[in-house]
Amino acid sequence: MARTPLATAATAPREGGIDAVEEFIRRRKKATINDVANLARVSKKTVSRVINNSPSVKPDTRDQVNAIIARIGFRPDPQARGLAFRRSFLIGLIYDNPNAQYIVNMQTGALDGLRGTGTELVVHPCDRLSETFVDDIREFIEVQRLAGVILLPPIADDRRLLDLMEELDIPFIRVTARPGDLNDPPIRTAQIVSRDREGCAEAAEHLVSLGHKRIGFIQGNLQYPSAHERRAGFEEGLARHGITIPPELDMPGDYSFDSGYRAARQILSAPRRPTAIIASNDQMAAGAYHAAYEAGLKIPADVTIVGFDDADVATRIYPPLTTVRLPTRDMARTAAESLMNGEMTDDTSIVFQAKLMIRGSSGPAPKG
Amino acid sequence: MARTPLATAATAPREGGIDAVEEFIRRRKKATINDVANLARVSKKTVSRVINNSPSVKPDTRDQVNAIIARIGFRPDPQARGLAFRRSFLIGLIYDNPNAQYIVNMQTGALDGLRGTGTELVVHPCDRLSETFVDDIREFIEVQRLAGVILLPPIADDRRLLDLMEELDIPFIRVTARPGDLNDPPIRTAQIVSRDREGCAEAAEHLVSLGHKRIGFIQGNLQYPSAHERRAGFEEGLARHGITIPPELDMPGDYSFDSGYRAARQILSAPRRPTAIIASNDQMAAGAYHAAYEAGLKIPADVTIVGFDDADVATRIYPPLTTVRLPTRDMARTAAESLMNGEMTDDTSIVFQAKLMIRGSSGPAPKG
DNA sequence: TTGTAGGCGTTATCAG
DNA sequence: CTGATAACGCCTACAA
Numbered sequence: 001m002a003r004t005p006l007a008t009a010a011t012a013p014r015e016g017g018i019d020a021v022e023e024f025i026r027r028r029k030k031a032t033i034n035d036v037a038n039l040a041r042v043s044k045k046t047v048s049r050v051i052n053n054s055p056s057v058k059p060d061t062r063d064q065v066n067a068i069i070a071r072i073g074f075r076p077d078p079q080a081r082g083l084a085f086r087r088s089f090l091i092g093l094i095y096d097n098p099n100a101q102y103i104v105n106m107q108t109g110a111l112d113g114l115r116g117t118g119t120e121l122v123v124h125p126c127d128r129l130s131e132t133f134v135d136d137i138r139e140f141i142e143v144q145r146l147a148g149v150i151l152l153p154p155i156a157d158d159r160r161l162l163d164l165m166e167e168l169d170i171p172f173i174r175v176t177a178r179p180g181d182l183n184d185p186p187i188r189t190a191q192i193v194s195r196d197r198e199g200c201a202e203a204a205e206h207l208v209s210l211g212h213k214r215i216g217f218i219q220g221n222l223q224y225p226s227a228h229e230r231r232a233g234f235e236e237g238l239a240r241h242g243i244t245i246p247p248e249l250d251m252p253g254d255y256s257f258d259s260g261y262r263a264a265r266q267i268l269s270a271p272r273r274p275t276a277i278i279a280s281n282d283q284m285a286a287g288a289y290h291a292a293y294e295a296g297l298k299i300p301a302d303v304t305i306v307g308f309d310d311a312d313v314a315t316r317i318y319p320p321l322t323t324v325r326l327p328t329r330d331m332a333r334t335a336a337e338s339l340m341n342g343e344m345t346d347d348t349s350i351v352f353q354a355k356l357m358i359r360g361s362s363g364p365a366p367k368g
Numbered sequence: 369m370a371r372t373p374l375a376t377a378a379t380a381p382r383e384g385g386i387d388a389v390e391e392f393i394r395r396r397k398k399a400t401i402n403d404v405a406n407l408a409r410v411s412k413k414t415v416s417r418v419i420n421n422s423p424s425v426k427p428d429t430r431d432q433v434n435a436i437i438a439r440i441g442f443r444p445d446p447q448a449r450g451l452a453f454r455r456s457f458l459i460g461l462i463y464d465n466p467n468a469q470y471i472v473n474m475q476t477g478a479l480d481g482l483r484g485t486g487t488e489l490v491v492h493p494c495d496r497l498s499e500t501f502v503d504d505i506r507e508f509i510e511v512q513r514l515a516g517v518i519l520l521p522p523i524a525d526d527r528r529l530l531d532l533m534e535e536l537d538i539p540f541i542r543v544t545a546r547p548g549d550l551n552d553p554p555i556r557t558a559q560i561v562s563r564d565r566e567g568c569a570e571a572a573e574h575l576v577s578l579g580h581k582r583i584g585f586i587q588g589n590l591q592y593p594s595a596h597e598r599r600a601g602f603e604e605g606l607a608r609h610g611i612t613i614p615p616e617l618d619m620p621g622d623y624s625f626d627s628g629y630r631a632a633r634q635i636l637s638a639p640r641r642p643t644a645i646i647a648s649n650d651q652m653a654a655g656a657y658h659a660a661y662e663a664g665l666k667i668p669a670d671v672t673i674v675g676f677d678d679a680d681v682a683t684r685i686y687p688p689l690t691t692v693r694l695p696t697r698d699m700a701r702t703a704a705e706s707l708m709n710g711e712m713t714d715d716t717s718i719v720f721q722a723k724l725m726i727r728g729s730s731g732p733a734p735k736g
Numbered sequence: 737t738t739g740t741a742g743g744c745g746t747t748a749t750c751a752g
Numbered sequence: 753c754t755g756a757t758a759a760c761g762c763c764t765a766c767a768a
Contacts, residue, residue, distance in 0.1 A: 030510070032745055043755045048747060056753055075511050079456055080745030082447040083760045090488075100680065104468035107491060120458075120490045120512065123475055142398070143443050144488065257684060286684040293686045312468065313684045316625060316654040318661045400761055411739045416763060424737060448761030451744050739768075748759075 024072055031074035040068045051076055078118065087145045089119045091339060094137060094161075095152040096128045099283075101312045102328060106152055106175070109332025117340050119147060126155070134160050141168055148172060148339040150332070154224040162189065173335045173344060178225035179351075190344035192331045192352065196226050196308070197233035199324040199354025203306050204237025204278070206322070206356060211365035212276040212304060216249035216267035218260055218288065220280035227255070230280045230308055249274050253284050260284025264291035268303070275365040276304035282311040282323055285361075289317050300363030310357050319360030327352050392440055399442035408436045419444055446486065455513045457487045459707060462505060462529075463520035464496045467651075469680045470696060474520055474543070477700025485708050487515060494523070502528050509536055516540060516707040518700070522592040530557065541703045541712060546593035558712035560699045560720065564594050564676070565601035567692040567722025571674050572605025572646070574690070574724060579733035580644040580672060584617035584635035586628055586656065588648035595623070598648045598676060617642050621652050628652025632659035636671070643733040644672035650679040650691055653729075657685050668731030678725050687728030695720050 021039050024031070033051075037044040042065060049057045050065040057065075068074070082088040093110055097103060110121055124140055126133060141149065141164075149172040155161055156174035165172045174189055177196040207215060217234065220227030238244060248270055251263035260279055267277055268291055279285035285307030289299060297303050299319055307314060310325035331352050338344040389407050392399070401419075405412040410433060417425045418433040425433075436442070450456040461478055465471060478489055492508055494501060509517065509532075517540040523529055524542035533540045542557055545564040575583060585602065588595030606612060616638055619631035628647055635645055636659055647653035653675030657667065665671050667687055675682060678693035699720050706712040 033747095034745080044745090045747080045755060046753090049754090052747085058753060061753080075507070077451070077513070077745055078511065079447045079450040079513065080760090081747075083445070083451055083745080083762090084747040086760070088447055090490075100472035101468045103472055108493065111491070111493065118511075120492075122458075122488045123479070123491055124488075125476065125479065139443070143446065143486075145445070145447065283684070290686050313681055316651070316681045317685055318658050401763095402761080412762080413739060413764095414737085417738085420763085426737060429737080445761055448744090449763075451746085451761080452763040454744070737768105740766085741764105742766105743764080744762085746760085749757085750755100751757105752753105752755080 021068065021071055031072045033074070033076065035072065036065065036068050036074050039072065040065045082145065087147055090122050090144055090146055091119055091336065092122050092124050092140060092144070092146045092149045093152070094124045094126060094140075094149060094155065096126050096155050097152055099309075099311065102309070103152075105328040106150075106332040109329035109334075110150060110336040112329070113333040113336025113340065119340065121336075122146075128155050128158060134164055137161065138164055138168065141170055146170060150335050150339065151175065153177060153226060154221075156191075157225045165189075171339055171342065171344075173339055175331060175335060176225060177229045179349070188346045190338065190346065190348040192335045192350050194326045194331065194352050195354050196229040196324075196326070197236070199326070199356060200230045200233025200308065201237035201240075202354075202356045203308070203322070203324050204234045205240065206358065206362065207276050207278070207304065207306065208238065208241045208243060210276075210304065210362060212274075213243060213365070214249070214272065214274040214276075215243065215245060216251070216264075216270075216274040216277040217245045218251050218253045218263040218267070218277065218279040218284050220284075221254040222252075224255070227280060234278050246274075253280060255281050255283060257283045257287045260287025261290050262287070264288035265295075268292060268295050268297065274303070276306070276362070279305065279307045282307035282309045282314045282321060285321055285323070286313050286317050289321075289361075299361050302366065304362045304365070306362055314357070314359070322359045322362035323357050325355045325357050327355075389436065389439055399440045401442070401444065403440065404433065404436050404442050407440065408433045450513065455515055458490050458512055458514055459487055459704065460490050460492050460508060460512070460514045460517045461520070462492045462494060462508075462517060462523065464494050464523050465520055467677075467679065470677070471520075473696040474518075474700040477697035477702075478518060478704040480697070481701040481704025481708065487708065489704075490514075496523050496526060502532055505529065506532055506536065509538055514538060518703050518707065519543065521545060521594060522589075524559075525593050533557075539707055539710065539712075541707055543699055543703060544593060545597045547717070556714045558706065558714065558716040560703045560718050562694045562699065562720050563722050564597040564692075564694070565604070567694070567724060568598045568601025568676065569605035569608075570722075570724045571676075571690070571692050572602045573608065574726065574730065575644050575646070575672065575674065576606065576609045576611060578644075578672065578730060580642075581611060581733070582617070582640065582642040582644075583611065583613060584619070584632075584638075584642040584645040585613045586619050586621045586631040586635070586645065586647040586652050588652075589622040590620075592623070595648060602646050614642075621648060623649050623651060625651045625655045628655025629658050630655070632656035633663075636660060636663050636665065642671070644674070644730070647673065647675045650675035650677045650682045650689060653689055653691070654681050654685050657689075657729075667729050670734065672730045672733070674730055682725070682727070690727045690730040691725050693723045693725050695723075 033044045033047050036047045047065055050062050078089040151174045153176055156176045174191045177194050179193055249267050253259040253263050277288050279288050285305055288305050292303050307321050307323040310323045314321040314323045401412045401415050404415045415433055418430050446457040519542045521544055524544045542559040545562050547561055617635050621627040621631050645656050647656050653673055656673050660671050675689050675691040678691045682689040682691045
């Protein structure tokens with residue numbers, strides 16, 4: 001069965017050879033696997049094997065097929081492949097998060113990780129308070145036959161979704177601030193974990209090192225695991241130096257600008273005003289700025305403010321905000337990559353460090 | 369051929385009837401068009417007709433088929449449909465825009481417009497300066513066989529892309545600040561147009577009404593059509609009252625925070641300081657805030673600042689920024705809807721008004 | 737108005 | 753290592 005594959009003159013109904021290839025290119029039609037097979041004088045199954053990197057293809061054959069593929073610019077149709085594979089080449093990015101900057105970073109990172117894989121990213125915002133929350137997502141995943149899913153906080157910690165993923169038996173990865181082993185019952189899934197807690201502890205120690213002793217605190221939305229982690233981190237950092245947050249300076253918040261503004265107003269009107277305020281995210285820190293300015297206070301001369309996220313606003317407000325940065329884009333890229341590699345198991349847990357960004361909003365505690 | 373479709377006992381190889389339906393549901397298998405056909409005792413073609421709203425189906429038949437579809441929860445597979453239709457059920461959102469808030473708004477709006485259509489949104493950021501810019505997008509569209517494309521500014525005005533769309537003969541819609549009829553040569557495509565110009569004129573008149581006569585200007589990135597539109601608008605508004613921008617207060621910028629900061633520093637250190645600064649977007653306005661604060665100036669007591677976009681930062685910086693709002697989300701929703709309706713032609717041009725948001729950063733011009 | 741045969745572009749099965 | 757044949761789930765063309 002020796003053949004001279006790129007020679008002319010085909011006896012079989014198949015065409016092939018250089019002439020045929022050139023002729024095909026001239027036609028400028030979208031190539032299919034059949035075209036490749038005919039031109040390379042092999043069966044479509046062999047071409048398929050080459051596409052899918054099947055080991056059982058003779059190197060020679062593989063090279064010849066690849067040559068034709070490159071020459072005529074063949075790209076397999078994801079829809080047809082998907083139909084045969086019973087799954088699409090789409091990854092779903094599912095989130096219920098109002099932070100635009102965060103979402104775009106995550107998207108960009110995920111796309112970084114998907115580049116070159118032939119898999120596309122489908123965005124899917126949702127509403128965890130909706131009655132149809134779980135059903136909507138189920139339909140999305142089932143109908144689209146997603147290849148995988150990335151779950152962002154806070155819904156990445158939603159039991160209902162985790163159960164759904166299990167039921168649907170779909171590859172997925174969670175992005176969360178809560179280490180799985182702290183859960184009750186423990187959640188065991190592939191996850192991208194950020195060390196919010198350690199970052200916050202560092203920020204707290206930064207304040208202490210500046211001489212702050214009386215510190216106000218604005219809590220995040222307690223429905224987000226991150227809010228608990230961050231609080232724990234701040235408290236740990238302070239506790240190392242024997243400092244605790246006075247109850248009258250400990251305010252609830254929900255991660256929104258407004259809640260930060262209201263909380264800071266309260267804090268700043270306390271009988272003994274603190275020299276610093278910790279906000280559990282940058283939005284609330286921005287709200288605290290407004291409250292401070294309205295009260296005629298200077299930042300950081302009169303009051304130091306720190307936030308968390310290193311969101312866009314952190315460097316837009318004046319003075320630039322001291323905050324804690326999470327490598328969101330890297331986290332998302334890693335999430336997408338591990339999803340693609342299929343190298344994640346139930347206890348794959350990749351951890352990312354947070355980083356303290358010291359800027360103009362934090363200064364020495366005023367005397368007195 | 370009269371049948372009692374929901375009765376028991378099928379003579380043909382086909383099964384059907386209530387029992388069969390219940391039996392099927394019990395199996396909890398993903399339904400296909402074949403299942404529906406068997407259960408409804410019609411051919412798959414008839415089911416297909418029902419799915420695609422073909423008029424040539426007897427109402428009775430349609431109802432019966434729909435009943436089965438609802439009962440067993442059949443949802444057609446987009447991949448199979450796509451393969452047969454030779455196009456996917458995906459819309460591409462293509463952009464090269466660093467403004468996270470803007471992108472998320474557009475996405476959300478587009479998804480609003482896509483809801484219920486069975487079409488998903490695939491995000492596709494790109495780099496218009498890359499060598500492979502056009503080819504990348506071509507491949508994206510061709511390989512995915514997109515059902516349509518939404519082009520955001522500034523690439524919505526890129527000739528190369530418009531030519532590509534024409535070549536690929538794909539439904540698309542542009543979002544732009546530049547009315548098509550102002551182009552040279554005129555671009556004739558379906559488009560969503562925002563009236564940046566009128567909004568800016570209104571903002572300019574607002575400044576004049578506050579008594580400002582000496583006004584600094586920070587220009588946007590001239591590669592964006594919007595930068596030209598906005599400048600023209602501001603100038604028009606001022607010109608109506610005989611005011612022009614002094615050349616020494618007319619600064620270049622590129623829509624970035626830093627460029628706004630630099631420009632404002634220059635403007636504020638001019639021999640005769642202006643009483644107001646117009647920035648072509650909010651990012652640059654935020655930069656101007658920093659410059660003003662560093663110079664020890666108060667906003668708006670010493671200097672009034674206005675921006676454009678009503679971005680997130682506008683209400684985060686202190687004091688809240690007077691700016692011009694574009695209904696981005698609505699624009700995107702409309703874009704997606706018209707793409708779906710197929711009701712857009714080369715001269716469909718839907719126009720959205722901008723709206724002046726007066727906030728704390730603009731006040732009366734100081735005396736003297 | 738409805739059904740039959742065949743195809744969309746790819747992979748699975750199983751034989752060689 | 754390779755190939756013929758039959759899926760995958762839906763739609764088009766044509767026929768009835």
